[in-house]
Amino acid sequence: LHLSGLSREDLNLMISESLGVLPRICRPLSDAVHAKTEGIPFFGLEFLRSLLDSAVLKYSLRERRWIWDIDKIEAEDVCDNALHLLSAKMMCFPENLKMALKILSCFGIKADQSVVEFISLSSQFTDFWHWLNQAINEGCIQKVGCEIKFVHDKVREAAYGLIPDGEKNQFHYNLGVLLYSVSRGKDLGDSIFHIIDQLNHGIPEMVDHLGRQGGMTLQTDIIELNFISGVRAMDRSDHRTAQSYFSNALSLVPEDHWSSNYEFSL
Numbered sequence: 001l002h003l004s005g006l007s008r009e010d011l012n013l014m015i016s017e018s019l020g021v022l023p024r025i026c027r028p029l030s031d032a033v034h035a036k037t038e039g040i041p042f043f044g045l046e047f048l049r050s051l052l053d054s055a056v057l058k059y060s061l062r063e064r065r066w067i068w069d070i071d072k073i074e075a076e077d078v079c080d081n082a083l084h085l086l087s088a089k090m091m092c093f094p095e096n097l098k099m100a101l102k103i104l105s106c107f108g109i110k111a112d113q114s115v116v117e118f119i120s121l122s123s124q125f126t127d128f129w130h131w132l133n134q135a136i137n138e139g140c141i142q143k144v145g146c147e148i149k150f151v152h153d154k155v156r157e158a159a160y161g162l163i164p165d166g167e168k169n170q171f172h173y174n175l176g177v178l179l180y181s182v183s184r185g186k187d188l189g190d191s192i193f194h195i196i197d198q199l200n201h202g203i204p205e206m207v208d209h210l211g212r213q214g215g216m217t218l219q220t221d222i223i224e225l226n227f228i229s230g231v232r233a234m235d236r237s238d239h240r241t242a243q244s245y246f247s248n249a250l251s252l253v254p255e256d257h258w259s260s261n262y263e264f265s266l
Contacts, residue, residue, distance in 0.1 A: 005034075005037070005038045005039025005040040005041070006034075006039040006040070006041060006044075007039065008030065008031060008034050008039070010039075011030050011033065011034050011039050011041075011044060012026065012027055012030035012031075014030075014041065014044070015029060015030045015033065015044070015048070016030070018048075019065075019066040020065070020066070021065060021066055026066075028070050029057075029068050029070065029073065032070060032073045032074050033047055033048065033073075035074075036076065036085075037085070040152060040154065042086075042139065042151055042152050042155065043085055043086060043152075043154070045139075046085055046086060046089060047085060050085070051068065051073060051076075056068060056069050056072045056073055056076075057073075086154065086155060086158040087158045087161055087162075090140075090158055090159065090162060091162075093138070094134075096127070096131050096134075097131055097134050097135060097138070098162055099131070100128060100131035100132055100134070100135055101135055101140060101141075101159035101162065102159060102160070102162050102163050102171070103119065103125075103128075103175060104132070104135075104141065104148060104150070104156075104159065105150075105156050105159035105160035105162075105163075106160070106171065106172055106175055106198060107194055108156070109149060109150050109153055109156045110144075110147045110148065110149040110150070111147065111148050111194070112146060112147060112190065112191060112194065113143075113146045113147065113148065114146075114189065114190075114191045115179070115191050115194045115195075116128065116129070116132065116148055118179050118182050118183045118191065118195075119178070119179065119182075121182040121183075122178050122181070122182050124178070125178075132148060139151065140155050140159070141155075168201075169201045169202065170202075172198045172201035172202075173198065173199060173201050173202035175198045176195060176196070176197075176198030176199030176200075176201070176202070177199070177218075179191075179194070179195040179198060180195060180199065180218070180221065180222075180225075183195060184221070192225060192228060192229055192232070193229055193232075195225065196222070196225040196226055196229050196245070199222050199225070200222075200226070200248050203248050203251055203252065219252055222252060223249045223252045223253060224249075226245045226246070226248045226249035226252075227245070227246065227249045229242075229245040230242045230243075230244075230245035230246040230249065233245060
């Protein structure tokens with residue numbers, strides 16, 4: 001999902017109304033903000049806040065209006081793209097808030113409320129909803145119906161970037177194990193896809209680890225979850241996704257599956 005930014009004219013009107021300054025007067029400011037943030041409203045507001053913090057943008061009591069130093073703004077090296085700006089902001093968030101954003105980013109730009117409920121069932125994340133509310137207050141995510149969504153794909157990208165590249169697969173897998181542990185035996189509904197997608201990040205690199213950590217019970221359940229997900233994807237005529245789930249299941253089937261897991265082998 002990619003959302004384009006505002007035009008120069010629309011961003012000029014937004015900043016004009018926010019600062020109470022005529023559009024023609026704040027045109028140089030809005031053009032500079034547009035160039036730095038690609039016209040994305042969320043990043044435009046964050047950029048303006050950073051200018052306030054550095055006093056490059058400030059209210060003048062003498063002139064009774066907002067003033068700015070356009071040369072300093074144009075020289076700001078905050079972002080060749082808008083991602084850098086938000087990444088820097090997220091790095092200053094409390095650890096619990098950063099963890100909530102990292103977890104949510106693993107599901108893409110949005111996550112079902114049912115998955116969030118499962119996460120909240122774990123002793124490690126009993127305050128998960130509180131952390132998400134903090135993220136909502138920060139303007140990073142929003143609750144829309146039964147979904148928790150990032151306000152923009154670049155916000156999700158910045159949150160996902162908080163996880164080091166070399167640790168992403170392990171992070172996904174650990175999240176999958178947590179969801180597996182709290183949801184086992186429950187009616188998963190469509191949550192099964194979210195859970196198994198996290199666990200599948202551990203295939204094939206973690207095949208041996210699966211057996212050591214959870215024994216054959218975990219490995220067998222992952223096989224069955226992939227199989228069930230594949231069947232459900234077939235029912236929805238999503239054959240490519242179904243094939244992926246079936247392939248993952250087969251990659252985990254032990255060589256002695258006819259004796260160790262006879263019923264599944266049939």
